[in-house]
Structure formats: structure tokens, C-alpha cells
Amino acid sequence: MVKLGIDLMGGDQAPSAVMEGLERVWHHLKPETSISLYGTIEALALVPYSPRIEKIVCSDYIAMDEHPVKALQQKKDSTLVRAFADAAGQKISAVASAGHSGAIMVASMQILGLIDGISRPVVLSVFPKIDDKPLVVLDVGINVDCKAEQFLEFARIGSTYAEKVLGIPHPKVSLLNSGTEKSKGSLLYQKAHSLLAEYAAIHFEGNLEPRDLFDNEIDVLVCDGFTGNIVLKEVEAFFSLSQKLGLEHSFLEQLNYENHGGSPILGVKGNVILAHGASGPEAIKNMILSAESIALANFVSQLSSI
Amino acid sequence: MVKLGIDLMGGDQAPSAVMEGLERVWHHLKPETSISLYGTIEALALVPYSPRIEKIVCSDYIAMDEHPVKALQQKKDSTLVRAFADAAGQKISAVASAGHSGAIMVASMQILGLIDGISRPVVLSVFPKIDDKPLVVLDVGINVDCKAEQFLEFARIGSTYAEKVLGIPHPKVSLLNSGTEKSKGSLLYQKAHSLLAEYAAIHFEGNLEPRDLFDNEIDVLVCDGFTGNIVLKEVEAFFSLSQKLGLEHSFLEQLNYENHGGSPILGVKGNVILAHGASGPEAIKNMILSAESIALANFVSQLSSI
Structure with a gap:
């Protein structure tokens, strides 16, 4: 049973592409998989109720043109910082976003941390x-x-x-x-x-x-x-x-x-999927499926144990 | 009016692909273009007489797996060394070969020399x-x-x-x-x-x-x-x-x-076309046409004058 952290605000076409991707993905996911959805209150209001979605209200998000390190320091209540913090705290099994790739990279290193032996x-x-x-x-x-x-x-x-x-x-x-x-x-x-x-x-x-x-x-x-x-x-x-x-x-x-599910960021102590910034609904659907696969495979502990 | 130096022995399918390429190229070349064909006596014997071909008999050629610098030093009567020497001596306007790319590169630098200002x-x-x-x-x-x-x-x-x-x-x-x-x-x-x-x-x-x-x-x-x-x-x-x-x-x-005519090697004091080692007759035909184009454009003096 896994819970996937999805960034509702990530990507050029967010939040609409993420909402549409979510609708498309349900019947492909395992029945016991659930989702934590990180968004602003306005964006989350547009997402229909589902017993499998926990809405996490954030006051802010990191835009595509921001400086990654500064944005992560200053926007503690942004969707990305909240999602990565929940992944670090084991509340979710994976983070998936089509947002700012630099910020996602830095958050992976700083909030999740590197696996031993990985530089x-x-x-x-x-x-x-x-x-x-x-x-x-x-x-x-x-x-x-x-x-x-x-x-x-x-x-x-x-x-x-x-x-x-x-x-x-x-x-x-x-x-x-x-x-x-x-x-x-x-x-x-x-x-x-x-x-x-x-x-x-x-x-x-x-x-x-x-x-x-x-x-x-x-x-x-x-x-x-x-x-x-x-x-x-x-x-x-x-x-x-x-x-x-x-x-x-x-x-x-x-x-x-x-048609790909985004790219996993590996070597950090958590499961992270980075999708193309231009992702439409189909790409978001596949991003969520990738997040589920990597979470179910328990990749981090597999890599840590070798 | 240009004279093109063609290496009959260059390439995995030489000399047959070069002979076949030559046959195909004639009616595409300018009527006044002629060819110096560098080959062993056995290979040249198979090439039909043409008033537009001067056969240059060489005793040797450089094989694809030889050390380029050593081969160029030792095989002074190889097709490549002879062709590059004729290009350096202005007897031909271009050298074209599907032979050993490393040897062609070294010959370009050592026998033709670099244009001023090119490293x-x-x-x-x-x-x-x-x-x-x-x-x-x-x-x-x-x-x-x-x-x-x-x-x-x-x-x-x-x-x-x-x-x-x-x-x-x-x-x-x-x-x-x-x-x-x-x-x-x-x-x-x-x-x-x-x-x-x-x-x-x-x-x-x-x-x-x-x-x-x-x-x-x-x-x-x-x-x-x-x-x-x-x-x-x-x-x-x-x-x-x-x-x-x-x-x-x-x-x-x-x-x-x-369908391409090989790749020009530029920055040296002569026109050189290097074709793919696996070149078949069509690639050789296009290599010869490229050699004609670059020779007619007088590329070396164009580059030297800027």
C-alpha cells in the first residue's frame, strides 16, 4: 500500500493538466494506492472529492523561473517543500512533479539527502x-x-x-x-x-x-x-x-x-519522479504510474542495501 | 577545372565500391573535372581506361586497423601518402577517401599543414x-x-x-x-x-x-x-x-x-573529404561530388583570407 505525493502546481499546464491526469490514472493504479495532493486552496477547490485523495493545502508554490535554492529557502509552505518534507518524514512513499526541475533536484538532495556512497x-x-x-x-x-x-x-x-x-x-x-x-x-x-x-x-x-x-x-x-x-x-x-x-x-x-512517466531522480533517500515541464494530462498520468512503480519496488532500500 | 585525388584502396568495401562509385559519378561531374586515382597495380588493372582518369600506381596502402602515425611514416608509397603529397604539391585540388580516418586526419595536419590561426x-x-x-x-x-x-x-x-x-x-x-x-x-x-x-x-x-x-x-x-x-x-x-x-x-x-558526400576536414591547407568507412558505391559517388564542390569553391583560400 503506497501513498503518492503529487504536486498539483507543477508544470506549464498546471493545475489543469495535473487534475486531468489524476482523473485518467485512477483505474490504472492499484486499488489500495492513495494520493496526497499538494496545491493552493484555489486549485484544490477545483479537484472533485475522492476518498483516495488527501488534499494538502499550501499557501504557495515555486514558479518555473525562480532561483531554486532561494525559492526553497523562502517558500517553506510551497507545494514542493511540503511534499518533500512529507517524503522525508515517511508520510508519503514518493514525490512526483512536473515543476521546476532545478528546485526538485535541490530539494531531493537537501530535504531527502543522498544515499550513502552516492556523491x-x-x-x-x-x-x-x-x-x-x-x-x-x-x-x-x-x-x-x-x-x-x-x-x-x-x-x-x-x-x-x-x-x-x-x-x-x-x-x-x-x-x-x-x-x-x-x-x-x-x-x-x-x-x-x-x-x-x-x-x-x-x-x-x-x-x-x-x-x-x-x-x-x-x-x-x-x-x-x-x-x-x-x-x-x-x-x-x-x-x-x-x-x-x-x-x-x-x-x-x-x-x-x-507516453513516458517522467524521469526518476535516483541516489537520494526517497522516491522522486520529475516530469517534463510541458507535460499534458497523458504525461501526468504516466508520471503518477511511474511514482507508484518505484514506490512499490522500494527502490531506495534496494539501492541502500548494496 | 579541377583534378580530384581519389583513394581507390580506402574503405571496407574498397576497391570495388570505389570503382562502382566512379562509374556512377561521371555524368554528375563537370565535363572538365578529371581524376587522379591512387591504387595498387592489381586494383588499378580492374579500372577501365578513361581519358579523364590518371592512374597513380602505388605499392602499398594503409589498412583500417593500422596505427595512423606509424603507418604514414613507414608507408611512403601508400595511396594516402601519395595523394596527400600531390595535394600539398598542388597537383590535385582535393583528396577524397573512405579509408582510415585517423591516418587521413594526421596526413591532413602533417602533409598539408594547418591554416594560420587554426589550432x-x-x-x-x-x-x-x-x-x-x-x-x-x-x-x-x-x-x-x-x-x-x-x-x-x-x-x-x-x-x-x-x-x-x-x-x-x-x-x-x-x-x-x-x-x-x-x-x-x-x-x-x-x-x-x-x-x-x-x-x-x-x-x-x-x-x-x-x-x-x-x-x-x-x-x-x-x-x-x-x-x-x-x-x-x-x-x-x-x-x-x-x-x-x-x-x-x-x-x-x-x-x-x-546519400551524403562524406565529411570535409577543414582548417588544413588543402581540400579533404573523409567518407564513412562502410561506404558503398552511392556514398563514394557522393564523396567524389563533395570533393568537386569544395575544390570549385576554393575553400582553403576563402578561409585563409579572413
Whole structure:
């Protein structure tokens, strides 16, 4: 039985997209799952009564253009600060928001805290493959200036996620790189390759070239947060292109971020799902489902125990 | 009137793909364009006589798995060394090869030499856009560990290429980045943004996010060689995916490297076209056409004069 903390005020289309997403999600959730909904009194007034929703009235929220650290310090009664505090206090099993990504990141670190042995949080994304298996990719956004040692954390976190949340036994890990040879790529990637090759805690399969992104035998792909974000956004370019060209195929739908449940922020002592700022109702629905999955998998304790 | 130096031995499918590419290219070339063909005596024997081909018999060639610097030192009578020496001696107007990219890079620097004011050569690729205009992207491969100052060279070289080879007046330059704000990206990209914003020699339009890769108003996109190579190879992934899904559209054909003419290596005192190692006849045909374009545009003197 899990209780999910949802930020009613998060995202460019909030609160309406969040309300609509909530309506769509109910019959996909487990019957015993309930929701804590963090919003202003005006926004919460628009949400119909449900015995499965606890409305948490907050006086404020953090807007998309605010300075994350300052906003978190000053807006103690904002939806994000309240939700993260409840997650830290074990009142809810996960926080999910399409709000200010910087603020969510800082709140994850400051309010929840890092898991022992993890130096920085990391954002993970699940890419579709042509064999219908998922590819876990991380970091896709936070650690834009990485040390090679962080790739080991990414590999460990990604492997645990693949195994415990996606149910993939003995996940295979690759390093994203410009070629398959170990001497390929920047100095950072050459060093990361050496470290990964010697890291007994994971199953390292060498480099993966981006040309094989959708067709490979790998379960977890690690990269720095800058490159990962570029790769993720290029997938968005393909989806957008395919729409403009009028191409149709069920696989292409999987490239649409609306059909993904946002991205988990991992390495912190709590379950956090960050959705795209532009999320519409469908993306919000999937964000809530992701929050339920990661909460049910009890990911934090899985990661803490290895 | 230009004479193009073509490496008959370069590429995984050489010499047959090069021979077939040559046959296909003739009626696309200007009538006065001729070719110097560098090959072993056995390979050249298979090439039919043409008054427009001068066969240059070499005793050796550099294989794909050789150490570039050593191979260039030891194999003075290899096709690549001979072709680059002829380019340096102004006997030919361009060198084009689908051979060992590392050896071609080193030969470009050592045998042709760098243009004044350029610190390293750079590889350029032309991406298609949905508005049918080209997007010049560089560096897509050489400078995997960049200094921010090199982005200025990329911007200058890319702008000159867009203007002089592609005929785009006042080309607009963007920095590839994970967001549009100037504070986005790694420290390298933040610094590159500041330098580009102050660089009067180009028309800088700020950052471009990869999600807008195929739909934007930009003519030249600059990035480090690692990221550029990743972005280029992800386009290959999308083309490969679209083929596997059976998607059809004329735009998709433009994502196929076979339909591109290889990538120019710029910043050196000579015209060099590097084609994909896996090039088949169609890719070779287009490589030769690219070599003709860049030779006719007299790119080297254009770049030297600014």
C-alpha cells in the first residue's frame, strides 16, 4: 500500500493538466494506492472529492523561473517543500512533479539527502528498443560536469533500477561512446571505460555507439549528464520530425515523452519522479504510474542495501 | 577545372565500391573535372581506361586497423601518402577517401599543414532540415577534448563553409546545448557561449537544443567533437530504425549517410573529404561530388583570407 505525493502546481499546464491526469490514472493504479495532493486552496477547490485523495493545502508554490535554492529557502509552505518534507518524514512513499526541475533536484538532495556512497543524484530515462525491451539511460541531466568515478555510481544505480524496478536479471551495462574500441572518446570516457571494465559490481559489456541506440542487447547505458541530455533531446527531435512528416508507427509513440512517466531522480533517500515541464494530462498520468512503480519496488532500500 | 585525388584502396568495401562509385559519378561531374586515382597495380588493372582518369600506381596502402602515425611514416608509397603529397604539391585540388580516418586526419595536419590561426582540423557534416535548408554541424569527430576557444574556430570555419560552399549569405550560428539559456550546459559550454556571444566575426544566435535539430532557423551549429559525433551517430540510429520499421519518406533518405558526400576536414591547407568507412558505391559517388564542390569553391583560400 503506497501513498503518492503529487504536486498539483507543477508544470506549464498546471493545475489543469495535473487534475486531468489524476482523473485518467485512477483505474490504472492499484486499488489500495492513495494520493496526497499538494496545491493552493484555489486549485484544490477545483479537484472533485475522492476518498483516495488527501488534499494538502499550501499557501504557495515555486514558479518555473525562480532561483531554486532561494525559492526553497523562502517558500517553506510551497507545494514542493511540503511534499518533500512529507517524503522525508515517511508520510508519503514518493514525490512526483512536473515543476521546476532545478528546485526538485535541490530539494531531493537537501530535504531527502543522498544515499550513502552516492556523491550526487542522477536522472534516469527509459528508452524504447526495437526488441520491445527497455534501455535504462543515465545520467540524462544533472551531472553535466562529471568525474569518471561517477560513471560507476550511474552503472550501479542503473543496474539496480533495471533489476528491481524493471525486473531484468543480471542487467548488461554499456558506456555510451563514439566508437566501440576502449580508446575511443574523450579523456573522461576513456577513463570511465577503464574504471567500468574493472568494476566487479556490474556486468560491463563495453561501449555502445549511438547508431545502435534502438537496436542492441544492452539494458543500462551510462553517460555524463550533458551528453545524456543531448541524446534524450535528440530523440524528441526524431519524434517531432516523425509527426511533421506524418509518419505513423506504434514504436514512434514510445519516443513521445508524453507516453513516458517522467524521469526518476535516483541516489537520494526517497522516491522522486520529475516530469517534463510541458507535460499534458497523458504525461501526468504516466508520471503518477511511474511514482507508484518505484514506490512499490522500494527502490531506495534496494539501492541502500548494496 | 579541377583534378580530384581519389583513394581507390580506402574503405571496407574498397576497391570495388570505389570503382562502382566512379562509374556512377561521371555524368554528375563537370565535363572538365578529371581524376587522379591512387591504387595498387592489381586494383588499378580492374579500372577501365578513361581519358579523364590518371592512374597513380602505388605499392602499398594503409589498412583500417593500422596505427595512423606509424603507418604514414613507414608507408611512403601508400595511396594516402601519395595523394596527400600531390595535394600539398598542388597537383590535385582535393583528396577524397573512405579509408582510415585517423591516418587521413594526421596526413591532413602533417602533409598539408594547418591554416594560420587554426589550432586543429575539424570535421564538418551537413544535416538536413525540414525546411529543405542545410544545417552545417561541426566538429563531428576530431576534437573530443576541446577548449572553449576552439568553438570560435568552429564558428568561423562553419560560417565560411556555409557562405562559400553552400551559398548561404550571413549564416546564423548556434551553440548546441541542453537548453536555450546561456547558463545551460557544462562549464565548457557555458564558457563557449560567452566567447561566441562576444565574437564579432560571426552571427551568433544563442543555444540550439537538440529537440529542434531538424526544425530551426540556424545555418551553422557548433559543438565539441565528442558530442557532435554522438549526435551524428544518433541520426544514423534513427535512419536505421526507420528502415527496420518500414517507414518511408524522402526526408528520411537524407538521414542516410550513403546519400551524403562524406565529411570535409577543414582548417588544413588543402581540400579533404573523409567518407564513412562502410561506404558503398552511392556514398563514394557522393564523396567524389563533395570533393568537386569544395575544390570549385576554393575553400582553403576563402578561409585563409579572413
